[in-house]
Amino acid sequence: MNAKLVPYLMSEDARTQAEFYKKVLSGEILAIKTYGEVPGTPEEIKDKVMHMVLSLAGGNILFFSDIFEPVEGNRNISLSLTFEDETEARQAFAELREGGEIRYPFELQPWGACYGEILDRFGVTWQFATTI
Known part of the structure; x- marks a missing residue:
């Protein structure tokens, strides 16, 4: 089996979170897809992030997506x-x-x-x- 594990972070504000990590961990945003790219998306969420790819700290990858409910920290994963x-x-x-x-x-x-x-x-x- 050959697979690559990429953490996918659900965020209340994916753009702000990714920009913070980009600054702190020498990152680069590689791709952003918004909900507005999907036909029929309601106007109020068109600018929200559906999928974002961030490279950071020497080539590690994180995925991001905006979600529409509160995010709370937990100890299940670090x-x-x-x-x-x-x-x-x-x-x-x-x-x-x-x-x-x-x-x-x-x-x-x-x-x-x-x-x-x-x-x-x-x-x-x-x-x-x-x-x-």
């Missing part, structure tokens, strides 16, 4: 980033926590790598680590 450069990891951690909550400070761990965890302002849990 997005994990592992950095080779501790300085880059610390900078991204500091920027991503803007408006969010530190769940675990980014610190050197007994196993020899740095680790930290953030619940960002969009309700997504991120784990940051450095290679040993």
Whole structure:
């Protein structure tokens, strides 16, 4: 079997969320499709994101879509980033926590790598680590 796993984030504001990640994690928006591209879409949701592709942090991919109900954070899934450069990891951690909550400070761990965890302002849990 050969497959690629891509996290798909449901968002109350996919454009704002993707732009934030793009800035913080050196990303690039590769594609955006709106609901307005589908015939018969109600006028009030035509500009909403049906599907967006974001490349970030060295080629990782995230998909996004606007949803029409409140999004709440949970602990069922986390997005994990592992950095080779501790300085880059610390900078991204500091920027991503803007408006969010530190769940675990980014610190050197007994196993020899740095680790930290953030619940960002969009309700997504991120784990940051450095290679040993």
